[in-house]
Amino acid sequence: MTGPRGEAAGGAPRAGRPGDGPGGDARRRVPRTDVLLRDPRLAAAVERLGQAVVKAAVREAQQRARDGRVPPERVPETALGLLPGTASGLRPVINATGVLLHTNLGRAPLSDAARQAVAEAAGPTDVELDLTTGVRARRGRSALAALRERVPAAGDVHVVNNGAAALVLAATALAADKEIVVSRGEMVEIGDGFRLPDLLVSTGARLREVGTTNRTTAADYADAIGPGTGFVLKVHPSNFRITGFTRSAEVGELAGLGVPVVVDIGSGLLAPHPALPEEPDAATQLRAGAALVTASGDKLLGGPQCGLLLGDRDLVRALARHPLARALRVDKLTLAALEATLSGPPTPTARALTADPAGLRARADRLAADLGAHGVDVRAVDSIATVGGGGAPGVELPSAALSLPEPYAAVLRTGRFPVVGRLEAGRLLLDLRAVPPADDERLARAVRSAGTEGRRA
Template structure:
């Protein structure tokens, strides 16, 4: 049996595997070939099926990241990469992968401002912004602002806004790392405009307002609005976090960049991969002189984004509605109809599937406390790990002893892929029970 197993060099000459070497590289293909050969030696695969087995073991791409279907009901799931890019943004990334005019004026042949068309699109999306700059994530935007405007000086911030932004990163630690000093005012639940006014002095770099992210304080509370702070004689920097550029009817309490700037903010920082629905990046919008100072700061070079991010950002801003925007405004009745149709099809295939009402959330620190009516497929709990590890990974959530596949963040065109993943998982689930 062992002598009949095809040699590695012979298998790599097989036309389909040779084409895979061109697409994926020799290393990945050799790994798949050796695994297929080992299975043949063990007798679990017929010798004549070694090439087909190797082909089946090949990854979809040379990268280690696997695309998944987000059926968690969290639109911007940090562990799943937050906002999925639109088709327009993906196409823009593909076109920008080769040489581009990212810093070249093709008309004159001389160097031009990096990402100028993306910055113009960003300004058009936020009319109140005098200028815009982009860095590599939301935390970097705040770090650049603090370094350029307040290194060695004070940043005045409410105690109720000293948040942790995820994965153990805390706002106070982030700001202090820039060389700024924090001047905390007010209390956890109540901070008045007078508290800020009393703290402003010659050593003040700026006043900072921070989005509360994933929590809310209710009851006996008070917070100052930007309009209350704009006349203090120092810049007001607002970290809106979630990247909403303009008001959204589904999220009336969510701060947006344009409104904050019109209220008197000198600078707004935000993330690009949240409610904007674009790539990971940090947005800085505001007064032209401040943004120019930030863009010229030496740290800006270390935080700058690459051409792929700029391409995706511009296409997000100028292209059709993003998957995040579509999920946010999805019709609950249509979601229920999709769930019913999928449940009927899967039930006919012998799957214990039921359509159920569900509640989705925004995620990514946006819309804290906001729930979005949704619909889901309800499956037996053992489906959850099998679906996560399937050919097309599907990530749902566990609730009341069932595996729920919420459809709000699943595009309708992925319904058949979702159903096929469930059908493929059925055999493994039934084998376990």
């Protein structure tokens, strides 16, 4: 038993609690939430981030003070330090993996022009209004016009919310209760466990598989076509390669079979690219006779996530009028980013794809010299980058990287400015091909900070 003043029954004093002393229990001096929220700095943060986000940081700071990890008078500063940079949980990172279009890092980074377009479109816009006449207009007409201009071979174009949705819309409109003729070698899995056959069957279409895994001829397709055929589908196997004894029918061989030929090029390349001679592009497929081409906007095009449909004028307009198109439509921010990507300057993806290997090595040498002068165990090395994002499988892009001890990986990944690299042969490589030169100093600061943390540990 204890007495009213905390003494044991025999008069012996009770053991002290953390913070007891001349000033009393420190936990009682932790500022109240309402008092903290009146701090001008935290009040300004509420306006920027919202009350829920700021209150969560305040409560965490209060708990740290109650646990004795910070003094009560430091609670406001601790709360400020816990606040995120934005109200979103997404954090910007430096992609030093050497994978230009890293799916886990959001694929293509938007250009400055596209980012500015998104910011301007965030408020009220004329997305479906003709300001001259004051009447309703086609949604995203200027973005669609920019896409048509980039691919003159397309009779018309339409945009949906991602590449898979583009194929689903085509299958639903053209082949519900009908057959889609497709090669067994093109029945791909598109990532995260989603398989093309499952996607197509979900639309009500039936799949008619032809050929074999490694060889499918135009005659195989012709033998399978009948009254119940909706269309012939050609799929670019963009995340793997089959080599050796292989054969694949070309679009030009299939265009005369009497049914539409739909080509899913996947990667979003609109025209031939000298660095990717084997990657299919929309313009070439349309000129070869494809009735419809589908692609993604956030891969080699370098734009926002969306699905592109390009092809025969009447066919594309029928797809745009299909009821499912309403469920798959894109928002105004995507349309703004897409238009700026199509009509603006070269995208970060385009610049990374054509970066000069000698220039990359020079950057790596400069960064390594700077970091070495700060005591970092680092060296510049040659590297190999890849396109990624389901594009250009097997294509190697000469690059340069910073080589660091493996423990840097976790510290950089969880730091204030996250940097994501790749582990290779027991070292962390920070490949520079996907890192814009403007981010070199930020990258160097992150590495210096990680080195300081490592020495403290």
